[in-house]
Amino acid sequence: MSVIEQKAGSPKRRLGDLVFANLTFGSGLLILVALAGVAIFLTIQGIPGFSAKAADLDGHANFIAYVWPLVFGTLLAAAIALLIALPLAMGVALSISHYAPRRLAVVIGYLVDLLAAVPSVVYGLWGISFLGPRLAPLYGWLGTHLSWIPLFKGPALNSGRTILTAAIVLAIMILPIITAISREIFMQTPRLNEEAALALGATRWEMIRLSVFPYAKSGIVSAAMLGLGRAMGETMAVAMVLSATGIVSFNLISATNPSTIAANIALKFSDSTGVQVNALIASGLVLFVITFIVNFAARAIVSRGDVRNK
């Protein structure tokens, strides 16, 4: 097989080598098969869902009408989450790579990793019982004073379980991944560039703006997209926190919010039968395709740029 390339200077092939090499290659292929399997099995089980009738689609006329508000909600929640998380993640990543003394940086890094280690269902618990009620007064204020902005049209929901709350929880959840990737890239900035900037009298911020950011640009973009992908697929936290009514609306603080594909599946799956299950699986396929595209683009940007995250 031509797939096995000889590393320069490696010893002669033997039977054991051939077996072992093909075994490892087989494992690699197995992963690709699994990935294809996801698409294939979701399609097989999803096909009846695509042509499902209104009774099985919560009253929507066809599958497109059924899945569109969910796609909208998924994108909206993920986009807001990204808007909140990205600047924060940049700050945290910079504090680790360029601001904090080394010891402190290690501690901060560990704390941020901890944020990634908290299970999503626990974020859900926290979102319902702590964050939502704390944010409710803020929504009340926004609804009264800024209601001329369509985003804050209200009426504000007094349990605070709005799509904005869900997006904030999502932002916290994707913060670690964006931070981790950008921090790696910031740290890979060539030392010489940084020192040259400083030697020319640049302040620390100017040094970062002139030497770190240009170098890290594509890395930041891909980190953001990976975060976006993660946010779109998050399930339990959204299912528990969000007051979902499945409408299409940009109103961020009211009782009626768009649902997300993932949360909708989690909420409906256990009580669905027959074609309803197929419709849910079909919506899962849509989610898979969207996240696949986002992740694909993100990784493509990374591998096209010179930087490759570790």
Place this chain on the structure above:
Amino acid sequence: MNSTSIRRVAGPSLAVLALGLAVSACGAGNEAATTTDSSSTSLSGTLNGAGSSAQQSAQSAWSAAFGKANSGVTINYDPSGSGAGVEQFNAGAIDFAGSDAALDPTKGEVAAANKRCGADVLEVPDYVSPIAVVFNVKGITKLNLDAATIGKIFSGTITKWNDAAIAALNPGATLPSTGINPIHRSDDSGTTNNFTDYLFQASGGTWKSEANKTWPLKSGEGAAGTSGVISAVKAGDGAIGYADDSQVGTLDTAAIKVGSAWTAPSADGAAKALLASPLDTTRAAGDMAIKVDRTTTAAGAYPLMLTSYLIACPTYSADKAKVVKAYLASIVSTAGQQLAATSAGAAPLPADLQTKAAAIIDGITSK
């Protein structure tokens, strides 16, 4: 160096693995087989059931009592949802199912169940529970509502608590001008199914969507699970929602209009409403699907209730048949129904229905 480091890792990881297996190997403290219970019967085996999460509390009570009397029997009930229960039952994965709605012949559920059983499937009501309309309005602890008004509130036609329609039903009460925040289940549930069925049948046209376990409208606040609804209602002034009566806790509940009287949710009222409802006569003999009459005017009846069913086959393999029969019989027995009433706030089945259900279950035979 290399082989030693492999060993250094292999030792501890094997130890961890062994520990894990050892831990998994022993049973839970409360599941240890109670040895030589003199009162024990000869029944033995494992029964697997799944479905309605509304039945969960009652099922725990029933299986605990049954387990004490028959130490050889293990009963598992997975409260994974009515839909999942029916699906698994029809696939033959479980022995019996609990469902918040009778099998739907128009969706082919009855046919699928008959196919699984190889004969007409058995379906008996086993758990009846009133659904309360709960509210949180400052200064108001008593509230009267009729189905038409509830329909208007939940469909968003009435938006203020001091609306004339509500005021007319509550003479003397000083209703605030607070906005109404109607709260519904965001997950699929039997509670929603029964609530919407009640509104559709009894509201006289103010509520237009047919019974559905998915909330049919795109308005109002959605909350996951009964507890989600309860906490959302508690969270804000002006909220109104619906939830299983046994779980409303300290929240105030509205009395609904039945005939010309105001009836508060009660197990007794739910039982009376069930008594006033006819069986679905198009069904097979062993299928006790009830067409709940939400418009009943019987005195004391509370027609806003959830009726949950046991779904089982008429025949099982020899040893399983005995256990299924014994367990299901214990559920619909007077004692079993009483147990559900005390432990889960359910309404005991009316005597007529209970006798009929017991007779159907008594007909379970071995293949």
Place this chain on the structure above:
Amino acid sequence: MSAIVHQHVPLTHPRLPRWAPALVGVISLALAALLGISLGWGPVGIVVVALLVYLVGLPVWSRLVENRRAATNRFVTTLVWVSLGIALVPLGSLLWKVISLGAPQVNGRFLTWSMKNVFGESGGIYHSLTGTLIITLIATIISVPVGLMTAIYLVEYGAKSRTASAIRFLVDVMTGIPSIVAGLFAYALFTLLFGPGTKIGFAGGLALSLLMVPIVVRSAEEMLKLVPDDLREASWALGVPKWKTILKVVLPTALAGIITGVTLAVARVIGETAPLLIACGATTAVNLNPASGQMSSLPVFIYFSYTQPGANPKILQDMAWGAAFVLIVVVMVLNLIARVAGKILAPKTGH
């Protein structure tokens, strides 16, 4: 001849004293507190206002004494630290909430009982603990060999070939598969194989392995790459075949890092809820057989106990917090093990 204007150019700019940020900090906090107490805000409001005052105050002072560039620099520095603070507040609040509500729940009975036949009193999470253990073990058993072998292929055999690049790329893309999609995949697969409604522990393990494999591949690949080529070449020079070199030289050298990676991967998937909700379902009894019957797991137990607590809501919701506490402790211990294992087992390669 134009007159040359001699102007004194100082070599240093005036700078704010070292204690300037601290002083501004104290002043803005005092201001905010004064304002807050007189207007009756909570502590959160005071902190926010103090931050805003600081955010404006320090750069303005710097602008007056130093120059615009220094002022911008100070402003950005403050922003960086503030964003770090904002990021850590949720973590603190979340941990505090889980510990304060969850820790008191944990006792012997909580850890050794299941919920079977338990009602009206608090039971235990033993059934969910065993379930989580078994499901995660299955996921690990599937993903470690596959992931490791793939990593070996990518580093030792495929190297820069097109196939290897494609696999590497798709594995990267796979890290982004939403967990619920993995669950749906397992459900769809098992429905096709064993009929509809098949919810078993093995399906959950398979779903989790789909999420775990890419993490294992990526971390193992990085670790294998770190093994110096000198070691490989020395082994080849002694006439050891390549596959034996990999097994006896490369793998042991990279072992520490691989174990760290695997442990972190386990920690990552052990808290997954959505796929298990779909693929494994829930039960109240201990089920040790992953090939038959629904299997409870900690995350699913937390979800159901909190959202559908039944007739005695308080009891089960308290238990949900207790289970959340146990789950977080498990995840943190795994993270700790990963770090310690990485330190202890790190090869001493003199590089």
